[in-house]
Amino acid sequence: MKKISYLFIALFIVSCSNENQTTESILEENQIFKERFYFKGNFYEIEFTKDSEGNTEPYGEIPIALQGLEKFPELATVFENDTTYFFEDESEKFTFYGDDYEALIESRKKSYEPTQKNPAILGEVQAKMKFYHDSYFNGNTMNINSLDDLINLTSINFNDKASSCQMPRSFVMPGPGNISNPLLDRRVIMYEHANFSGKSIEISNYTVTPFQTYGHERFKSLSSALFSNWNDKISSIDIVVNNISQVR
Incomplete structure (x- = not known):
């Protein structure tokens, strides 16, 4: 009985660990970061998301001046x-x-x-x-x-x-x-x-x-x-x- 209990606990820990790793991977792949831009005498900071392949997409609105x-x-x-x-x-x-x-x-x-x-x-x-x-x-x-x-x-x-x-x-x-x-x-x-x-x-x-x-x-x-x-x-x-x- 004790062996079964220990086995269940071990499986639960591994499951939680894998879930955390998956969550961390998702967060890493969809991380939000800022980039700085200059145009017509002004500087702008824009938030972007980046996927696992390094492709970026604007996160939120783009300033009118940069559209x-x-x-x-x-x-x-x-x-x-x-x-x-x-x-x-x-x-x-x-x-x-x-x-x-x-x-x-x-x-x-x-x-x-x-x-x-x-x-x-x-x-x-x-x-x-x-x-x-x-x-x-x-x-x-x-x-x-x-x-x-x-x-x-x-x-x-x-x-x-x-x-x-x-x-x-x-x-x-x-x-x-x-x-x-x-x-x-x-x-x-x-x-x-x-x-x-x-x-x-x-x-x-x-x-x-x-x-x-x-x-x-x-x-x-x-x-x-x-x-x-x-x-x-x-x-x-x-x-x-x-x-x-x-x-x-």
């Missing part, structure tokens, strides 16, 4: 570790960071004048900047023969195929108020369409490992306007040094 950001055809987004910055276009973004957007546009027009361009960057890009076909740095990687390949990723069969990326510290974009080394004042800008057009994102200030590796492990979780993501949507990439395009 409908997709309507801006040249929406520029900068992802940093603790804040996502939204700008109507690149001109507004460059002004915010104290950079010269007109100089960038002018450098792209002078695509056949290499005087301000550094061919050594090609080697760095080939060796250290990795774009992957799958999330979490898996799958085929993008391979380029020249920086011109970045103008239209169709030319290297990588159009709308990038799902994650890694890049070294030397490509970190200086944040607002940071004192940067002019030789390392670089930014990597990814565009929705070929020829550096459409919406754009920068994620080079987003740390993915404690060893100063930057980029992002899962473009599907990057929302350019709170509701969409950037998985398989990149068609061109520009590398900018001191407001000068190194690609064109």
Whole structure:
């Protein structure tokens, strides 16, 4: 009789333990967290839920100012570790960071004048900047023969195929108020369409490992306007040094 009682108690404990684990798993999968956003001079904190696959959904109402950001055809987004910055276009973004957007546009027009361009960057890009076909740095990687390949990723069969990326510290974009080394004042800008057009994102200030590796492990979780993501949507990439395009 005692053995039966002990067995019943043991089964009850195991059952309670499993129930607690299941509850904890559900809570973990549907956890609520906050993200910080910037737009038009204001910061907003929004609550989100995240499922077991890392997909997020807004929890509650979205501030009116952040609704409908997709309507801006040249929406520029900068992802940093603790804040996502939204700008109507690149001109507004460059002004915010104290950079010269007109100089960038002018450098792209002078695509056949290499005087301000550094061919050594090609080697760095080939060796250290990795774009992957799958999330979490898996799958085929993008391979380029020249920086011109970045103008239209169709030319290297990588159009709308990038799902994650890694890049070294030397490509970190200086944040607002940071004192940067002019030789390392670089930014990597990814565009929705070929020829550096459409919406754009920068994620080079987003740390993915404690060893100063930057980029992002899962473009599907990057929302350019709170509701969409950037998985398989990149068609061109520009590398900018001191407001000068190194690609064109």
